[in-house]
Amino acid sequence: xxxxxxxxxxxxxxxxxxxxxxxxxxxxxxxxxxxxxxxxxxxxxxxxxxxxxxxxxxxxxxxxxxxxxxxxxxxxxxxxxxxxxxxxxxxxxxxxxxxxxxxxxxxxxxxxxxxxxxxxxxxxxxxxxxxxxxxxxxxxxxxxxxxxxxxxxxxxxxxxxxxxxxxxxxxxxxxxxxxxx
Numbered sequence: 001x002x003x004x005x006x007x008x009x010x011x012x013x014x015x016x017x018x019x020x021x022x023x024x025x026x027x028x029x030x031x032x033x034x035x036x037x038x039x040x041x042x043x044x045x046x047x048x049x050x051x052x053x054x055x056x057x058x059x060x061x062x063x064x065x066x067x068x069x070x071x072x073x074x075x076x077x078x079x080x081x082x083x084x085x086x087x088x089x090x091x092x093x094x095x096x097x098x099x100x101x102x103x104x105x106x107x108x109x110x111x112x113x114x115x116x117x118x119x120x121x122x123x124x125x126x127x128x129x130x131x132x133x134x135x136x137x138x139x140x141x142x143x144x145x146x147x148x149x150x151x152x153x154x155x156x157x158x159x160x161x162x163x164x165x166x167x168x169x170x171x172x173x174x175x176x177x178x179x180x181x
Contacts, residue, residue: 005069012060024053030070031077036119037134038081040127048084052077078139082149085127121171128152129164136161 008026011019031052035045055076063072122130131150135141136157141149143157150157 006065009060009063009065009069012057020057023056027070027073028053031073034074034077035081037122037138038078038085038131040123040130048077048081051084052080055080078135079149082131085131086151117172118168121168124171125164125167129160129167132157132160133164133168 008019008023012023028049032045032049035048035052036042039045039048052073056073059076063069122133125133128150132146135146135149136143143154143161146152146157147154152160
């Protein structure tokens with residue numbers, strides 16, 4: 001960690017508003033990008049950035065300088081998005097045993113689109129599918145970690161990942177077919 005970041009964190013721990021503003025300005029884009037993967041739309045992502053930074057500033061005294069500070073903030077943003085999802089969850093996560101044995105599929109279809117198209121398609125997924133997809137594919141969590149975090153079974157995590165991929169493939173295929181040449 002650079003000495004300037006260490007000094008900035010120390011000033012934030014003392015409650016310095018200028019340091020907090022600087023930290024926010026330096027890291028908001030990364031936290032926003034992370035939030036886009038977990039939130040339904042831009043407005044939810046912006047709200048999540050705000051809420052994540054409130055938590056960062058409330059808990060920054062607990063940061064001991066071990067591990068990546070950016071990673072610590074990203075975990076806060078991810079956890080905040082997951083917490084919001086769990087609190088407002090209206091749809092029940094499905095537990096359909098026929099989906100538990102998910103076969104590995106050919107994911108090359110995702111490589112033919114750009115990041116903006118992929119993020120837009122991810123944001124259109126139902127909440128439970130979006131969260132599982134983002135945690136598993138984009139942030140490399142295991143199904144057990146996802147199950148623990150979302151309070152679902154491992155089978156449900158696998159099922160929701162499979163269904164997310166099916167919906168994404170369909171959505172991106174339509175986008176690619178209707179894209180002007």
